[in-house]
Amino acid sequence: MNDPAPVDAVAADTGTDDRLGEARRAWAAWLEAERRASPHTLAAYRDDLAGFLSFLGQHLGGPPSLDELIGLRPADYRAWLARRARDDYARSSTVRALSVVRGFVRFLDRRGYGHAPALSAVRAPKLPQSVPKALTPEGAEAVLAGADDEALPWIAARDTALLSLLYGCGLRIGEALALPRSTAPLGEALTVVGKGRKERRVPVLPAVRAAMVEYVRLCPWKAAADGPLFLGARGGALQPAVAQRRMRDARRRLGLPESATPHALRHSFATHLLAAGGDLRAIQELLGHASLSTTQRYTAVDTAQLVATYNRAHPRARG
Template structure:
């Protein structure tokens, strides 16, 4: 790899192979890890002007870490992106330290820059329902309108990612009471299916000119091929403009709405984590902040300052 020694490049490749084989990391995740760690190794190589092997990587100091982070900020990396890159570097060095038996405290103790985490922007319950109803009336061809409504219903009613909904195959119909979904990192989870979601998909299949076939996508495009997710985004964009909803009313916002409304109704955070397929509970906990933010909005509206 350009910018650092072949030895460091080999170690990086082995770590990525380890993640791919044992942790089931997705290719997009692996690519992000590779980019982050390669930038770090390239900086160390230029900073010290020497080849990088296990011996040199085992001697990374706090000063090295501070210099790298200052360099990354200097080239315009945001605090959020630097925090992600630091996490990648820590994971790589932790793996290397476990494998080679050295103390990685100086790297692992490095603190990520603070940043304001963006909260998901869910729709209100009535707005989410209005979105589904609006999408169901827009397309000129009834089967396409039913298709779009079925997809959006799955996003909101089951908390699916758009890729997961469009990844359903013909054999998924009729939808069972519990769907087996393979999500990010090839991780599998079980998702209960509401009657409304089953009915929406059944309506679509009944109207669709392309019968569901095993091994082929359940949701089809106009010419029978796999449905492009951009078409769902466009349908929701048209609907939000008609309804006067904000630009944040996207397909992924329906998944956020699913989680937020479930939590507001008393859902258990750990159960919601399982339904969403989050690897870490910390990822799901962001919805508690969303719920608190919504409570504060209600409080401020009810108790305006004099």
């Protein structure tokens, strides 16, 4: 379903004041240039924001101004969520739309358009818990999109890069945190040292490479080539507990189940590939499993149907 009479992306800010139109165009340009959003992602984000603004036009009795947007109350956001629930939107779709609106509001704050604290009091609707523990593709993408929720842009970029490695390459959290600084910039494939010091090669999707480039560009700390790639706020090696906490914050913010952990992103990597037709034995190699039976526990998909390749199968390869 669609929100009522959505406003056209950004090109025509019909009925909105010039400052809001300017802010929308600046936000879209930032997503494209700084966040390296794909055309598909950019269009989806624009549509989500346009739908929200269209709702506000009805809710407020006229096209919203920038000042009205900044001055919204938690009840206004909840009214929008309630409307989407009445219109039978999928919860995952609403979670993504809310994440987009949060991102736009944070952008307004960072760029000096105005501070809108009301949205911090609004919780996302909870998504149904996956079975056994994999996130839905929408839930996994929402986690990556929602990683940009830090006051310090470089920390947000770090979290995005780290979580992208878990979901885009199937790494364990310990494997990702053990990567040396010399790993970046990433190439077409990455050598990972797994359990038992066993090495494996995993393909690196363009979205993962882009996230890593952004993190390295913004990181204020300069590590030695043999030092850790992922750094904490004070320049030391990033600790697993910090990464776990970042994921926990994203889980609460997006209304995801308690099973949404860093390891669940690795699990989701395998499950989504299998569901999309990835080869079971190839995924065994990508995950670094010594036994095929270990990989089989990740899915209930009929393995006789698993014939597609990694690049065709992975959801992030299509964005």
